[in-house]
Amino acid sequence: MASIILPASPSESRPGRFGVYGGRYVPETLMAALVELEREYEAARADAAFQAELSSLLHDYAGRPTPLYFASRLTGQLGGAKIYLKREDLLHTGAHKINNALGQGLLAKRMGKQRVIAETGAGQHGVATATVCALLGLECVVYMGEVDMARQELNVLRMRLLGAEVRGVSSGSRTLKDAISEAMRDWVTNVRTTYYLLGSALGAHPYPTMVRDFQHVISKEIKQQLLEKEGRLPNAVIACVGGGSNAIGAFYEFIPERQVRLIGVEAGGYGPALGEHAARFRGGVPGVLQGTFSYVLQDEDGQIALTHSVSAGLDYASIGPEHAALHDTGRAEYTAQDDAAALDAVIRLSRTEGILPALESAHAVAEALKVAPTYGPHDILVVNLSGRGDKDMGILARELKL
Numbered sequence: 267m268a269s270i271i272l273p274a275s276p277s278e279s280r281p282g283r284f285g286v287y288g289g290r291y292v293p294e295t296l297m298a299a300l301v302e303l304e305r306e307y308e309a310a311r312a313d314a315a316f317q318a319e320l321s322s323l324l325h326d327y328a329g330r331p332t333p334l335y336f337a338s339r340l341t342g343q344l345g346g347a348k349i350y351l352k353r354e355d356l357l358h359t360g361a362h363k364i365n366n367a368l369g370q371g372l373l374a375k376r377m378g379k380q381r382v383i384a385e386t387g388a389g390q391h392g393v394a395t396a397t398v399c400a401l402l403g404l405e406c407v408v409y410m411g412e413v414d415m416a417r418q419e420l421n422v423l424r425m426r427l428l429g430a431e432v433r434g435v436s437s438g439s440r441t442l443k444d445a446i447s448e449a450m451r452d453w454v455t456n457v458r459t460t461y462y463l464l465g466s467a468l469g470a471h472p473y474p475t476m477v478r479d480f481q482h483v484i485s486k487e488i489k490q491q492l493l494e495k496e497g498r499l500p501n502a503v504i505a506c507v508g509g510g511s512n513a514i515g516a517f518y519e520f521i522p523e524r525q526v527r528l529i530g531v532e533a534g535g536y537g538p539a540l541g542e543h544a545a546r547f548r549g550g551v552p553g554v555l556q557g558t559f560s561y562v563l564q565d566e567d568g569q570i571a572l573t574h575s576v577s578a579g580l581d582y583a584s585i586g587p588e589h590a591a592l593h594d595t596g597r598a599e600y601t602a603q604d605d606a607a608a609l610d611a612v613i614r615l616s617r618t619e620g621i622l623p624a625l626e627s628a629h630a631v632a633e634a635l636k637v638a639p640t641y642g643p644h645d646i647l648v649v650n651l652s653g654r655g656d657k658d659m660g661i662l663a664r665e666l667k668l
């Protein structure tokens with residue numbers, strides 16, 4: 267069956283495994299549900315009608331293809347490589363999350379599930395899920411840590427307006443990790459009627475593969491657009507990495523193109539010590555968290571470490587398993603930018619290009635500011651601008667004393 271929007275076939279040699287990473291580490295009660303999900307997803311991706319429906323919603327509803335914009339003033343200021351921005355911030359609901367929410371929402375509907383649950387940190391995935399549920403006529407419950415509900419109040423209100431029920435989570439650190447645990451508990455209890463719409467390239471198989479497939483459209487478009495504009499591939503693609511969905515989406519098409527550098531940017535927070543950042547490749551070690559084997563920030567006893575980032579979307583103790591494999595093989599490079607650099611990048615991009623990036627995306631912009639001058643004027647960097655910054659105005663007003 268011709269591929270319309272999803273990659274033709276997955277690159278991993280064993281389903282759900284990326285080198286030694288990935289897999290399915292869940293309670294017995296969820297095994298059957300994950301096997302069913304895998305089977306249904308495989309059937310959907312082989313169905314041209316499913317792909318055609320997704321493709322048309324991505325186009326007419328979400329706003330794809332997103333532009334690949336040449337940032338000429340920023341390029342001129344830095345005096346190095348040409349910088350292109352992939353404008354995922356222009357999508358409906360303001361970030362790349364809608365690509366995955368639409369794909370999985372259609373799958374839930376196809377599977378006959380009437381109830382959708384999701385977890386959310388900053389609220390962006392919750393808003394995307396609530397949006398898709400409204401569109402498809404599905405019931406929606408979103409789990410969110412109480413700390414996150416307080417710092418992302420606008421998104422809580424948006425979800426409620428869209429008809430979703432937002433359930434506050436008061437256990438643990440009351441942030442994303444605890445919301446995921448609560449969503450998994452709900453799923454175990456209601457698995458027959460309920461679809462769990464996971465928001466990043468994380469969790470047990472088939473989620474990391476499926477979410478990556480739904481985000482792959484980003485790199486597919488970058489490649490086409492850049493070939494049209496420049497007649498060549500980029501020297502490097504740069505993306506921020508929380509769970510890893512926007513980055514794997516921006517990288518995937520280029521993985522076989524060995525000459526293209528793939529640079530993932532983690533949250534450096536405010537310091538290098540455990541608890542001060544969310545850079546899993548700076549101090550994390552392989553371990554299992556929430557269904558998958560990957561790098562995890564943990565203490566010597568294996569207790570999950572607290573993490574910090576000014577951007578809630580990058581503030582998580584583990585990273586998608588495909589990134590763990592890309593890291594170990596050296597195919598992708600991972601670096602970190604700290605809170606201060608991300609805030610500087612927000613100001614820089616806002617005032618140079620009139621584009622207000624999400625704090626998450628600003629980590630990728632900060633890396634580009636550093637890397638661009640090391641290249642020449644014929645070289646090309648693509649920065650994946652995963653989302654827009656409006657949601658961060660409260661934090662920005664406080665941090666930048668606007």
Ligand SMILES: *Cc1c(COP(=O)(O)O)cnc(C)c1O
Pocket residue numbers: 361362363388390391465466467506507508509510511512513579580624626627652653654
């Ligand atoms: C959620 C989010 C992220 C982080 O999630 P990934 O799965 O790593 O992409 C990055 N940028 C924006 C704008 C987000 O909303």
